[in-house]
Amino acid sequence: MAQTLVGERVVLLDPAGAAVGTALKSEVHHEATPLHLAFSCYVFDAAGSLLVTKRAAAKTTWPDVWTNSFCGHPAPGEDIVSALARRAADELTIRLGNVRPVLPRFRYRAVMPNGVVENEVCPVFAADTADPPEPHSSEVGGFEWIPWPMFRDDVLSGRREVSPWCALQVADLARFPSDPLFWPAGDPADLPPAVLDPAA
Template sequence: MADTLLGERVVLLDPAGEAVGTALKSEVHHAATPLHLAFSCYVFDAAGSLLVTRRAAGKATWPDVWTNSFCGHPGPDEDMAAALARRAADELTIRLSGVRPVLPRFRYRAVMPNGVVENEVCPVFAAVTADRPEPHPSEVDAVEWVAWPTFRDDVLAGRREVSPWCAWQVAELAALPDDPLAWPPGDWRALPPAALGSAA
């Protein structure tokens, strides 16, 4: 599915995580953003270092903010694994392996200083890549590889500023082993109901 600013649609959800409709991504984020389906991914290299990215200055939400490797929205009827692969290619020109849910029921709401709201059921995934990132400038301004324990500890201590969703995710991921390559995979069946049709 093509990821275009004008035509991409997101899946709207009820409080139980069931799909209740769709909306254009270009129109869904505002002061009363409806609950919708998203995902976050933490990409590691073979040594267990995390790919950290800075969101492009032109992004509608949280521009110029450092965050996890990438985020996105599965389209209506789009397989979740396919959506992850699509966004990895679109944002960073990388291929993923070992994709697995690690926080399958993560949900958050965050408000920007200008009043724009993110309101997402956002399962969190981990994956590995052997590729060198080549960021798309409309999505990502900068990248760096950071040892996971260093990134985790710096975020938890407030030494590294990141997006609000990343900070909350790291707080939950901190309970997992220091070696992210040893993180136990979550159950794909624990994804929100709207995403169960895309479970691997």
């Protein structure tokens, strides 16, 4: 589903994760951000290294902060795998393979120092790519490939500062095997209702 940046909309949710409406993405993040649908993705190369990105300075939430490979919001009515492919292309100019949910129930709320809130039901996916990233500067301020065990341990120890959602996700992902190629896929049935039936 094509959207212009000005008209991009996010899906608003009830506490159970069902869709209850939409809002303009440009207007949804403030001191009382409503619960809405998002996703995070961890992209690995054939050696099991993680693509880590720095959020662009122009981002509304957590600018210039290092985080997982990319995040995004499904458009109203958009299949989440299609949304993942769209954001991977828009942010990093990469194609994804072996896309699977790994933390299908993840949600979080975080507050920036200026009071702006993130409040998301945000299932986490893992994927692979063979493409060299060519990031768009409006989305990504930098990137690097890091072996997953090194990134995991640095985040858990506090040696590496990352976005609040990434820190929480890494703590959950740390229970999985050190080789991300052997991470178990989560049950798709555990994804929020708004993902399971995007047309609702």
